[in-house]
Amino acid sequence: MPASGRLQDWWRRRRRSDDRGDASIQMAIVYPFVLLAAIAVIQASMWYYARQIALTAAREGVTAARAYQAGPADGTARARQVLGRTAGDSLRSLSVSARSDGERVRVQVSGTTQSMIPGIEGLAITQSASGPVERWVPGP
Template sequence: MAATTSSVWQKWRGRLAGDRGDASVQMAIVFPFVIVLTIAVVQASMWYYARQIALAAARDGATAGRTYQAGTSDAAARARQVLDRTAGDSLRGATVSTAGSTGERVRVQVHGTAPSLLPFISGLSVTQSASGPVERFTTPGG
């Protein structure tokens, strides 16, 4: 019985000695993927946030441009105010355009770039637009 116990103990000792450093190797393989995944999630969140800022500016601009006797310059000015107040570094190089607006419909488009965490990506493009009918008086049946 003593011989059996000592041989079982030697088997376990041999297995344990063979697994030394195994966790370190596993971490060295897995850890870069975890870091890349974390950075990708943060990057996607930054891009989504930049889109929301651009959309809010475009909506506010379109709302301002829709009011009675307002023009496309009012729409662009309001969108620019929203960007100046909220964008900060989250939406870089933001431009406002009212191209495509008519006398009956106003359209505001905001374009910019979301910042990048990765050196090989220069920045993700963001474009959002909003439009709506211009308020005006009409005659009944016309």
């Protein structure tokens, strides 16, 4: 066998024996990034879900507050009722406010999401909805 052939065989054998443990090192480097990406996706999903809960409560509150002879207090009560049924642990530190200028009513729901990282407060969420106040107007 020529010298270059023996050198190539020696090099192949040496590389195979030196590769032991490479997979463990690669996983030790890659795994934290995969874990952070998974936590980020879960946290974003929790934020989106809590945002949808707040928006639903605000819309329901506006629907109740804009009804004929209803007021902002009716909207606040309805929004709190919806939050009591749906929010659970997804939305914390809730606050609901409603106001009306006689023409339009606006309900705002605020809170914070639950955090995946212990000791860190969740993201703040504020959603609002508005609509015209229904009133009776005599016909022509």
